[in-house]
Amino acid sequence: MTRPARVVVVGDVITDVVAVLSGPLAVGSDTSAGITVGGGGQAANTAAWVAAQGVDVTLVAAVGDDDAGRDRVTELERAGVECAIDRIEGAATGTVIVLATNAERTMVSQRGANLRLSAEHVDRALAAVPDAGHLHLSAYTLLDAGSRGAGLRALAAARERGLTTSVDAASAAPLRRVGAAVFLSWVRDIDLLLVNADEATALAGGLDPAAQGRVLSASARRVVVKNGAAGAVWVDRTAAVSVAPARRVAVVDVTGAGDAFAAGLLTAWLAGATPTAALDRASDLGALAVCSVGGRPQP
Template identity: 40%
Template sequence: MSAKVLVVGDVMTDIIVVPEGPLVKGSDRRATVRHRPGGSGANQAVWLGAMGADVVFAARVGADDLARLEDYFRGRGVTPVLAGDADLPSGVLVTMVDPDGERSFLTDRGANLNLSSDDLPATLLDGIGMVMVSGYSFFAERPRLAVQGLLAEAKARGIAVAIDPASEGFLAEVGVERFIEWTRGADWLFANEDEAAALCGARGFEACVVALGAHYQRVVLKRGRHGAALGGRNGVELTLPARVVEMVDSTGAGDAFAAGFVAALLAGDDTGRAMGKAIAAGAKAVQSIGGQPS
């Protein structure tokens, strides 16, 4: 397998709001407000670059941001293949961070909604060993059709595919059965426990691993403070505990985890070592504000 990875997904600007206490309807609340680069696909690509992986990132952004974002990704070890959209601006995500570090989101996907087949030519797969796709790319018709075409070509070439469901809320909106139909047969599924429960409807992570293993070759569950589990249709093969760290902001922790796992796997590590590096990456991510390494 080639050690080169192609990531397809959203580019967003994250506006991260950390209030000093509960919101007061109709009044003020002091807060820390920060702008950070984000987007699930972009986060994964930048984390992969920080880990020394050979990574290509394909996405669509507002035309006014194209040159700046290309420079940004190159500066972080990522080869960008970005399309500029003349009609829609780059996406924006507002993240509200609760005192316990958990988050709620307000999303304007902007130019990401216009990702097209022309943005994802088959030549993108030349020399690629794995394709990572954020679930956000499946939640609107135009990017979904573009990604499905690329994944069909990847399958024909024998290139491994990894899917991250990305959003429990959007899974409920589009329908679990549809999402599984669109992504069935992927080599890897990286899901947090809420996404996994939504997808399989089973109780307990062991049951979810088995249920999801009927649709995906290998299943990796990101279990937050409970660590992570790996398995498939025959059950859980490996569990590892989480690292105990102070959580500042969980934005991008799942993206860092997936990137850590894939970077290690493509570097030749076995799944146990890859899981350990994934957990370490996720732990590092939660210790600072934003979804990408500083």
């Protein structure tokens, strides 16, 4: 396999406040938890995991001109991510409160400066990385109306520059709000679409994962459906299907597991791996991510 060209990741930077609950949430009362504060955001997490694989990566995003934004950028730079970050005056860096149990997490989000990511900033950032070979977009950028222009411009500019493209579908609830037909029109003819089970159902209906992948491959050239403990399925337009089982590990926190999975999949596929080998690498990183708290690689 060859070393991939630079990956450009476009999307969100977030401060994650992760509470790993000791038991079921006691609504209206107290629940003990282990609480950590650090870097998050689907795009930022994916970029950090890509960097951890030894692949050059640039993150294009927006933060507030505040201490949280400066901290998030510093963390990413220390992780080996080149940051093309727009600092937005008068906006706060986004924050997410994550309530995590062993198998699931619930997020309460304030998107903050992420809503102010602009098409102009995306264009400038892409012009500054002539060695880029692939663009990966967090669909939060498309699903948030404020940043939608930046997300659409990122995909268009990538095509103009001859880059391959991928999109992580991000979250089922906002997908349902915008509607499957609209979202799929935004991502038409991308090279790779990543969806989890809930997102696949929102976009393709209640079919089995391989059938969902075949439906979605009418829009994206390749589709990966992540099905939790049941593993993952790769479908492309030739109707070829590859399946990889999930790894059996002790789950601590699932925050960022999908972002690690995406990084493993992309870096392996871009290096020339077969779909099965790319899924295996993705599953390895996803399993590694759930063994610790937070969405980033451990130092």
